[in-house]
Amino acid sequence: MKCVVDLNEALAKQIAEELDTEWTPNLDDILGRSDIDCVMVMTPSGTHAALGIRVAQAGKHVITTKPMDVSTEACDRLIAACDEAGVKLAVDYQSRYVDTNYRVAEALRRGWLGKPILGEVRFKWFRADEYFERSGGWRGTWEMDGGGSLANQGAHLLDLISWFMGDFESVYGEMAIMNHDIETEDIGLAIVNFKSGAKGVVVGTTTFPTSVYFSAEVHGTEGGILVDDVLGGKMRVFGEGLEERLQQIENPIHSIIEDFVQAFEEGGDLRVDGKEGRRTVALLEKIYQSAREGKVLSV
Numbered sequence: 001m002k003c004v005v006d007l008n009e010a011l012a013k014q015i016a017e018e019l020d021t022e023w024t025p026n027l028d029d030i031l032g033r034s035d036i037d038c039v040m041v042m043t044p045s046g047t048h049a050a051l052g053i054r055v056a057q058a059g060k061h062v063i064t065t066k067p068m069d070v071s072t073e074a075c076d077r078l079i080a081a082c083d084e085a086g087v088k089l090a091v092d093y094q095s096r097y098v099d100t101n102y103r104v105a106e107a108l109r110r111g112w113l114g115k116p117i118l119g120e121v122r123f124k125w126f127r128a129d130e131y132f133e134r135s136g137g138w139r140g141t142w143e144m145d146g147g148g149s150l151a152n153q154g155a156h157l158l159d160l161i162s163w164f165m166g167d168f169e170s171v172y173g174e175m176a177i178m179n180h181d182i183e184t185e186d187i188g189l190a191i192v193n194f195k196s197g198a199k200g201v202v203v204g205t206t207t208f209p210t211s212v213y214f215s216a217e218v219h220g221t222e223g224g225i226l227v228d229d230v231l232g233g234k235m236r237v238f239g240e241g242l243e244e245r246l247q248q249i250e251n252p253i254h255s256i257i258e259d260f261v262q263a264f265e266e267g268g269d270l271r272v273d274g275k276e277g278r279r280t281v282a283l284l285e286k287i288y289q290s291a292r293e294g295k296v297l298s299v
């Protein structure tokens with residue numbers, strides 16, 4: 001059985017009608033039901049851990065949308081509650097399921113780009129003031145959004161760069177409010193050093209005047225890949241015979257739901273479990289701390 005839960009009854013009803021399923025405004029209504037196995041938490045970011053913990057304590061598996069929550073302290077509480085209840089925890093970063101991004105991660109893992117040298121991720125978007133005022137004004141606040149462009153839209157890219165390049169060693173961050181009336185940043189920048197010795201750059205802004213793009217680029221001693229659109233998958237490849245080899249890599253999983261099902265049926269690992277989802281939040285915290293203190297911090 002599926003059920004849509006939203007405090008906004010009209011919205012819950014509308015979505016339930018579209019999905020031809022049940023609805024309720026109250027999470028407790030589904031937590032006692034034996035025909036619900038898993039709950040996907042898609043509420044404002046600063047509420048994910050608290051709601052996820054209630055779900056886990058009811059013995060149901062938890063998926064949160066990105067980011068896992070707004071602080072590592074909240075992520076740790078959620079991870080502990082899921083461990084204690086013996087339920088699975090996943091974080092939905094949909095760019096992990098795009099074929100192109102999977103090929104980049106695999107190429108790096110298999111050493112096809114040689115020794116990794118540089119990883120870059122960028123997103124440029126426009127968000128009007130009205131976007132930050134909607135839905136009770138939770139976006140662009142530290143308490144509920146956990147930051148600005150980097151924490152909200154940029155979380156996808158922080159997740160991708162850590163998937164591609166591995167663990168972080170240190171970070172230097174900068175943030176600014178250029179064109180919005182919000183608490184948090186509308187432009188966020190970071191220079192990162194990876195444990196592998198490679199360097200990285202993160203750029204995220206909601207001040208770009210038109211359209212939107214999310215891109216990622218990595219190179220090593222033997223080749224490079226530019227992903228022009230990490231959600232759609234356009235790619236340019238630099239390196240002898242690399243493109244043909246990349247096309248042969250088959251991505252076996254295309255959504256968080258398929259990922260969850262394979263984790264149950266075959267016992268495989270989730271692409272982004274609780275520990276992996278926490279990494280992005282930990283990096284965000286360090287970028288913001290570094291920007292406030294004006295110094296490089298170890299991660």
Ligand SMILES: NC(=O)c1ccc[n+]([C@@H]2O[C@H](COP(=O)([O-])OP(=O)(O)OC[C@H]3O[C@@H](n4cnc5c(N)ncnc54)[C@H](O)[C@@H]3O)[C@@H](O)[C@H]2O)c1
Pocket residue numbers: 005006007008011025027042043044045046047051065066067092094135152
């Ligand atoms: N994966 C993606 O690309 C993507 C895209 C958009 C948003 N998100 C994430 O989704 C989350 C929500 O963002 P949004 O833009 O949809 O926000 P939103 O404010 O438009 O929607 C949040 C909904 O949660 C409901 N809600 C809040 N508390 C609740 C509770 N206790 N019980 C039931 N319902 C409750 C609200 O009524 C509202 O309808 C954020 O964490 C955001 O980062 C992810």
